[in-house]
Amino acid sequence: MGMLKEFKEFAVKGNAIDMAVGLVVGAAFGKIVSSLVNDVIMPPVGLLLGKEDFSSLAIKLNAETSLKYGLFINNVIDFAIVAFAIFLVVKQINRLKKAPPPAEPTTKECPKCRSIIPLKASRCPFCTSELA
Secondary structure, eight states: OHHHHHHHHHHHSHHHHHHHHHHHHHHHHHHHHHHIIIIIIHHHHHHHTTOSOGGGOOEEOSSSOEEOHHHHHHHHHHHHHHHHHHHHHHHHHHHHHSOOOOOOOOEEEOTTTOOEEETTOSBOTTTOOBOO
């Protein structure tokens, strides 16, 4: 029973659920990027190169084998777009995670008795010495 309880605690923790949601959203985002590359970006590039279907670009090695460099280029562009999007997300998260600047002090230490007193105090309430 101990292992089942441990697994339940792990699965219900925020980190595991966040990771699962991230994987699902990431998979869907990957499909969108693939569609963007295959259906929006590559057709004009293919037209510039004289082929309408850029993914069909290949070099025949023999009768049965060909080097499909068009598909490879599509996948490289897919990767570059996904990597750039992840870079932007991580950059924003890191920017938000930066520690806020330290708050202005509201107290100071009395130079005579070392008690903590208000910053604007002109006399120490503990030792009654005058402060500059």
